Amino acid sequence: MLPIEVIQTIKAELEDWQGSGMSVMEISHRSQAFAEIIEQSELLLRKLLKIPKNYHVLFLHGGASMQFATIPLNLSSPKHYADYIITGHWGLKAYKEAKKFTKTRILCDTMQSLTVPEQSELKFNDDTTYIHYTDNETISGVEFSYVPDTGDIPLVIDISSNVLSCQVDIEKFGVLYACCQKNIGISGLAISIVREDLIGKHQTHTPSLLEWQHLHNTNSLPNTMPTFAWYVLLLCLQWIEKSGGAGQMRQNNLKKSKLLYDYIDSSDFYNNPVAPKYRSAMNIPFSLRTEDLNSLFLEQSTQAGLTNLKGHASVGGMRASMYNSMPKAGVIALIDFMQDFANKHK
Known part of the structure; x- marks a missing residue:
């Protein structure tokens, strides 16, 4: 979901971007006009995330999934291992992709238990190049409430689903990466924030488009x-700044998620499988009392203007995603529908 203000700006500028007589989709990516988009995007991203000077901001192709390969290609060593903490689908997918390019290990796997490992459960190895984890798992609705302390081992974090939905301490990480289409734009573009001492360590066969040093x-x-996606990213960053920044986004998202969790927990018709300690503020999966009603729920919710509620094929059920631009009114509308549906089918 995009903020309505962003959509309105795109609509207004689509045929004539800033008096240029051209759409932003038509201007050269190497022109001075587009250079201003690049510069403003990085400056605003640095401001909103409080990115230190010793971190480089890279804009990349391929979404987060491309980074599953990019990271081991840029960080791995033939004599060392990349260790992965797996709490869900995306962490597992990142691990499987990394195996193609380097020696890997699963440091901890809590995917089936729908939990997050405690710091005391994480035992680190001396032969580790980096440690990777996914902060928020969109499919299972599991989220870290803390940042693992890995000492001197570079920590790599996938923040695709909650980038700029909360403030993070950049200096606790070696690399942070995210696709843009969840909270800060549309598909096609990704960002990586890389500590400068980790750039230049790529494998010799790394494709140039994936090489951090070259980027x-x-x-x-x-x-x-993808220039249009870059333009939309800038508009979304400007909207977040105008709306109070990452801290305000976090407050909004916690309030929205609490409304839905409270209703689900009070209901005997719906269920969320994740213990409160590990629940995501972004993605809330839930099931109905009987799976036979799933198709009817989705059909009638769509008719009511509530879309994209079908859960991932691997887990079934429903899933409500409440990214930054989802207003509180949208959550209330969902709860009202859920109450009405439950009353009719008890």
Whole structure:
């Protein structure tokens, strides 16, 4: 979901971007006009996330899934292992992709238990190049409430589903990466925030479009990037700043998620499988009392203007995603529908 203000700006500028007589989709990615979009995007991202000067901001192709390969190609060593903490579908997918490019280990796997490992459960190894985890698992609705302390081992975090939905301490990480289409834009573009001492360690066979050093040297323009997605990213960053920044987004999201969790927990018709300690503020999966009603629930909710509620195929049921631009009114509308549906089918 995009903020309505962003959609209105896109609509207003679509045929004539800032008096240029062209759409933003038509201007050259190497023109001075687009250079301003690049510069403003990085400056605003740095401001909103409080990114220190010793971290490079890279804009990349391929969404987060491309980074599953990019990270081991840029960080791994043939004599060392990449260790993965797996709490859900995306962490597992990142691990499986990394296995193609480096030696890997599963440091901890809590995927089936729908939990997050405690710090005391994490035992680190001396032969580790980096440790990777997914902060918020969109499919299972599991989220870390803390940042693992890995000492001197670089920590890599996938923040795709909650980037700028909360404030993070950048200096606790070696690498942070995210796709843009959850909270800060549309599909096609990803960002990586990389500590400068970790750049230049890539494997020799790393494709140039995936090489952090090359991306940094070319100002994230090794070729024609998805320029429209970059433009929308800037608009979303401006909207977040205007709306109070990451801290305000977090307060809003906690209030929205609490409304839905409280209703589900008070109901004997719906169920959320995740213990409160590990619940996501972004993605709330839930099931109905009987699976036979799933199709009817989805059909009638769509008719009521509530879309994209079908859960992932691997877990079934329903899933409500409440990213930054989802207003509180949208959550209330969902709860009202759920109450009405439950009353009719008890």
